[in-house]
Amino acid sequence: MNGSSLALRxxxxxxxxxxxxxxxxxxxxxxxxxxxxxxxPLDVVYDYAKADRALFDQEPGPDLARWSPLLPPLAxxxxxxxxTPLVEFEDVHIKDxxxxxxxxxxxxxxRVAVSAAVAAGAPGVVVASSGNHGASAAAYAAxxxxxxxxxxxxxxxxxxxxxxxxxxxxxxxxxxxARWPLLREVVDRLGYHPVSNQTVTHTxxxxxxxxxxxxxYELFLQLGRTVPAAVLVPxxxxxxxxxxWKGFTELRLLGLAERTPRMFSCESAxxxxxxxxxxxxxxxxxxxxGPTEAYSVAGTVGGHRGVLAVRDSGGEAVLVTxxxxxxxxxxxxxxxxxxxxxxxxxxxxxxxxxxxxDGPVVCVATSSxxxxxxxxxxxxxxxxxxxxxxxxx
Numbered sequence: 304m305n306g307s308s309l310a311l312r313x314x315x316x317x318x319x320x321x322x323x324x325x326x327x328x329x330x331x332x333x334x335x336x337x338x339x340x341x342x343x344p345l346d347v348v349y350d351y352a353k354a355d356r357a358l359f360d361q362e363p364g365p366d367l368a369r370w371s372p373l374l375p376p377l378a379x380x381x382x383x384x385x386x387t388p389l390v391e392f393e394d395v396h397i398k399d400x401x402x403x404x405x406x407x408x409x410x411x412x413x414r415v416a417v418s419a420a421v422a423a424g425a426p427g428v429v430v431a432s433s434g435n436h437g438a439s440a441a442a443y444a445a446x447x448x449x450x451x452x453x454x455x456x457x458x459x460x461x462x463x464x465x466x467x468x469x470x471x472x473x474x475x476x477x478x479x480x481a482r483w484p485l486l487r488e489v490v491d492r493l494g495y496h497p498v499s500n501q502t503v504t505h506t507x508x509x510x511x512x513x514x515x516x517x518x519x520y521e522l523f524l525q526l527g528r529t530v531p532a533a534v535l536v537p538x539x540x541x542x543x544x545x546x547x548w549k550g551f552t553e554l555r556l557l558g559l560a561e562r563t564p565r566m567f568s569c570e571s572a573x574x575x576x577x578x579x580x581x582x583x584x585x586x587x588x589x590x591x592x593g594p595t596e597a598y599s600v601a602g603t604v605g606g607h608r609g610v611l612a613v614r615d616s617g618g619e620a621v622l623v624t625x626x627x628x629x630x631x632x633x634x635x636x637x638x639x640x641x642x643x644x645x646x647x648x649x650x651x652x653x654x655x656x657x658x659x660x661d662g663p664v665v666c667v668a669t670s671s672x673x674x675x676x677x678x679x680x681x682x683x684x685x686x687x688x689x690x691x692x693x694x695x696x
Contacts, residue, residue: 395663
């Protein structure tokens with residue numbers, strides 16, 4: 304079923320008439336439409352007329368190469384990413400992305416983005432990340448035989464830094480404000496390929512959301528060739544949100560689905576740049592960030608992708624508190640699904656909405672609870688002379 308990529312070129316999400324060759328990926332946004340205040344991301348265009356609809360007759364298993372015609376060229380061998388389970392919980396479906404090789408959704412992005420580094424002949428990969436993205440980029444760089452530099456912050460979970468180092472990455476803790484200037488220097492002077500953001504508002508890697516759109520393909524098949532009524536997505540920079548939305552728009556474009564779902568961005572109430580942009584009609588926004596433990600969905604910088612996905616789907620931005628996230632995390636764990644605090648934002652957002660939908664509802668759960676702050680630091684005293692009462696009380 305695998306075939307050659309049908310990817311043709313890049314185009315600006317600020318002005319679709321601004322088009323560029325597929326390579327090199329424009330990782331600093333569209334040079335024609337971006338300004339000092341906003342950077343517009345690039346999108347990937349395909350020759351959809353040549354896409355074989357039989358691609359969607361297969362099982363939604365692991366290895367993104369099963370969707371090769373609708374992805375940029377894959378130059379890195381698989382680690383078994385994708386094909387994650389859809390688990391029924393209460394009255395929603397949980398798409399459990401913690402089952403990916405490095406226990407997060409980021410593996411879908413990095414299979415595609417690190418492939419771009421290989422295709423471009425880059426001598427290495429660099430990423431600014433305090434969590435899932437860094438570990439995943441390190442794993443796929445190792446799989447590709449490339450060195451990786453991970454620019455982390457000092458307050459990132461030590462276990463996650465150890466995770467990235469285990470793959471051979473050079474992990475360096477630096478002040479948060481220094482990460483992006485340093486990343487740009489690594490790109491400009493060493494020629495490393497960046498797989499994370501470099502711009503004032505978020506653009507990220509043009510190919511990254513292409514990996515995420517395979518979630519939509521899987522959901523369509525897992526729900527019996529049905530499009531959900533709503534998809535709620537933990538949202539930091541909104542690459543995941545946009546990717547899932549794009550996947551469903553492609554299914555409609557290919558004539559396989561009659562509609563698309565409403566997309567809901569679920570952000571930390573401590574920040575919420577996409578909620579701000581949508582409320583004010585801005586293409587993207589930058590906000591102040593308050594205290595929160597949900598570091599994966601807590602950011603000051605938004606991007607235009609998330610605004611497009613929510614606005615064009617008829618969805619909404621939902622802000623969730625840490626207490627709401629903890630309740631959702633606890634309840635998921637009670638059913639055998641231990642998620643990172645940020646990873647429970649989809650369920651927390653659904654509960655906050657208090658709304659009924661005409662069709663299935665999917666909450667994407669992004670990452671394992673092992674990635675949270677302080678995990679493994681708690682110690683429990685040993686019981687010297689244990690009795691049955693100690694075990695059951």
